[in-house]
Amino acid sequence: MNVAVVWFRHSLRVHDNPVLSWAYESEDIDGILPMYIFDEEIHERSTASMGEHRLRFRFDCVEDLHRNLKNQLDLDLHVFSGDCLDVFQSISEQLQPFEVTLLEEYSTNPQDRKQSELIERKLINSNQNWSAKSFASCQTILDVEAVVNASGYRPPKSMNDMVRLFNKEFGDFDHVVFKTNDSNPSAKGRKQNLLVNSEHRVSLDQIRPMLSAPGYFPGGENEAIARLEKKVISQRDYVRSFSKPKSVSTNTQGNPMEPSTTGLSPYISTGCLSIRRLWNACSEIQQSSDHTVPPVSIHGQILFREMFYLLSRSVENWDQEFGNSQCKEIEWGELDHGLLDSWDSGQTGFPLIDAMMRQLNTTGWMHHLGRHAVSCFLTRGQLWQNWTHGRDIFERKLIDSDWALNNGNWLWLAGVAPFSMPYYRIYNPCPDAKSSLNVETKDAEFIRHWVPELSEFPSKYIFEPHLAPLHIQESAGCLIGKDYPNPIIDRKESRKKNLESFKLSLQKLR
Ligand SMILES: Cc1cc2nc3c(=O)[nH]c(=O)nc-3n(C[C@H](O)[C@H](O)[C@H](O)COP(=O)(O)OP(=O)(O)OC[C@H]3O[C@@H](n4cnc5c(N)ncnc54)[C@H](O)[C@@H]3O)c2cc1C
Known part of the structure; x- marks a missing residue:
């Protein structure tokens, strides 16, 4: 019997899935074993690489995939927890009687590629009944x-x-x-639904209680x-x-x-x-x-x-600042944990930046121009911190975290890439109605929601509340410096200084 092991990694769907539809439609395949691996330990609702919202979202996706495979194609998704190679080795003996083809989604992510190479070397090459096939355009x-x-x-x-x-x-x-590439659900049950056991196999009911509650964007x-x-x-x-x-x-x-x-x-x-x-x-x-x-x-x-x-x-070293042809090596400032933590937790004293970061911390998502505002602020705009620090925080927290896109966009916004906007076009973190950040400033509803300390502030002062006279702060019930932070940096001075530093760095590179 010929068995296809369908390894779901970044294409958690039944519709238009080139891997699944090949397994389902191929005349050469008799049985299918669909699988997903959680390859990191879950600690306090998150993992080393995934913050709580990102992990919860991914879990929802896997759970929905489980349901859809069963309902539409009568297949059981096997969910495992542990190192990928260990997982495959733990099931290989049960698959000994079969010709096994491991079907993989093509990925540009070096970590995925490394994992696949290891599996190729340690599993596929040393088990004659195993082979692997990779699928483009997933x-x-x-x-x-x-x-x-x-x-x-x-x-x-x-x-x-x-x-x-x-x-x-x-x-x-x-x-x-x-x-x-859609699998025809009317032919449900056409392939044998293969079942295997492993000490690494987990049920979704075991994982769910370890996670936070579903967020604004339910996965699946x-x-x-x-x-x-x-x-x-x-x-x-x-x-x-x-x-x-x-x-x-x-x-x-x-x-x-x-x-x-x-x-x-x-x-x-x-x-x-x-x-x-x-x-x-x-x-x-x-x-x-x-x-x-x-x-x-x-x-x-x-x-x-x-x-x-x-x-x-x-591009070699796509996610690095050195040895990356798409990244100018700007001399960023020393890592300042105080500044980075204020940015990360939405406590900079700049309400737009804080509202955006608090939205990220609560939902795992932020609008593209919000991402522009906070990434510019962290790097060439105000805080002069290396773009890779912001990239890492986004990677853990975003529910849409994507290695190729996150790095590309940080390179873009930090002003270091050939495709970047000019480095001297810096966003004002205290925007008015004309800002290209397209902020709703009349009612400032977004700021009031995400920075509730400022909910009673008049719109006139809400983007720069430390400039409000004391009596206005008092009547709004929010004293700046006490109930909401003073700005952690002088935005105009830092802008001027950073522009000079960027220019100087570029000159040194020539
Ligand atoms: C610093 C920074 C980091 C980012 N990190 C990520 C990330 O990790 N993952 C991610 O998906 N997007 C990332 N983006 C791109 C963009 O912000 C989001 O894709 C977009 O905001 C998602 O919202 P949407 O689905 O409503 O987009 P829409 O405007 O509705 O666009 C539709 C789809 O197009 C793609 N897309 C849109 N904008 C971009 C873009 N600039 N680059 C590449 N693809 C795009 C996305 O898949 C998006 O879902 C980042 C942007 C910045 C500035």
């Missing part, structure tokens, strides 16, 4: 490996480069509807499909007129939790939603009338995503 539209190895490939630097690349690959790409494929329907498919005008730079960073009026953009990133980064599904939904809407185009359209956002995946594979 996380992306492009076949990343094929593109970066094609002759004439140059790392893309801009949206124009990406448009050219997509044109070359797909022709008139803006209207293209990509073929998806069903939630992903529902959000796609609610925010994209049923919002044709919204899709046609989508313009990212015009979207409001302080979320939806009346609901300070709900993104003004699609809010699909947590589902895309965990692979609960196929990127092709989102692309196709937009293509279908855009076919019939005028619409915005890249870089500002939803397709444009997907192109940025594809660009960072290409770069993450083709």
Whole structure:
């Protein structure tokens, strides 16, 4: 009997899953063993690499996958906890009578690649009945490996480069509807549902009590499909007129939790939603009338995503500040734990920065322009801290944490990459209504929600509350320096000093 071990890692879905559909449709495969591995110990609701919201979200995704596989294809997802190699070795004896093919999603993440290489060396090469097969285009539209190895490939630097690349690959790409890889649920039970035991096997009921409560964004494929329907498919005008730079960073009026953009990133980064599904939904809407185009359209956002995946594979040391061709080696300041902790916990005395960071700490998500504001503030704007410190904090906390995208965007915002905005364009962390951060300033509802100390402050002073006269602070019930921090830095002085330091660093590099 031929068995396919389907290893779910970053594509936690049944729909448009190239790995699963191959196993399900292949004539050569008789039985399927779907599996997911929690490869880190859970301590106090989090793991070494995942903060509590990120972990909870991922758990929801795995639980939903478990349900969907059972209901749609009559397959049992095996959930394990422990080192990946140990897990595979613990089941290999039971699979001895079979020809086993380990099916893997292609990944650009070096940690995944290292794990896969180890498994190849220690398991596949030493067990004659095992072989492995990797599948491209699970996380992306492009076949990343094929593109970066094609002759004439140059790392893309801009949206124009990406448009050219997509044109070359797909022709008139803006209207293209990509073929998806769906397993036919009507043929339920067509493959044998393989069951194995292992000391590493865990039930989801064992893990759930260790986690925090579900957050604003519940994880899972069903939630992903529902959000796609609610925010994209049923919002044709919204899709046609989508313009990212015009979207409001302080979320939806009346609901300070709900993104003004699609809010699909947590589902895309965990692979609960196929990127092709989102692309196709937009293509279908855009076919019939005028619409915005890249870089500002939803397709444009997907192109940025594809660009960072290409770069993450083709640029050596993508996540490093040294030896990375996409990172200028700026002489950042010494790590200042006090400054970093204030930023991280939303206690900088700058209400917009604090509101954004508190939103991240409570929900695991933040609007793109909010991310612009806080990353600029931490690096070249005010605090002059190395971008990698902020990157690490985002990586643990974001429920949409994605190695390729997080590094790419931090490089972008720190002003160190060839594709960065000019380093001297610094956001004012105390914005007015005209700021390109697109902050709702009239009622300042977002600030009042996330920084409740300031909830009674007049809007006029709420973005720079230490400038409010004492009687206003008293009548708002919030004394600055006592009930809410004074600014941890002089924003104008630090801006001026940092601009000079950045310029000097660049001169030294020449
Ligand atoms: C410092 C910083 C760190 C970031 N880290 C991450 C991260 O770890 N994971 C992540 O998914 N996004 C990251 N982003 C990109 C972006 O902020 C989020 O993808 C976006 O805010 C998600 O919201 P949305 O789904 O409503 O986006 P929409 O505007 O609705 O866009 C649709 C999809 O396009 C993709 N996308 C949008 N913007 C970008 C972008 N700038 N780069 C790459 N892909 C994009 C996402 O998959 C997103 O879900 C980061 C941005 C910054 C500035």
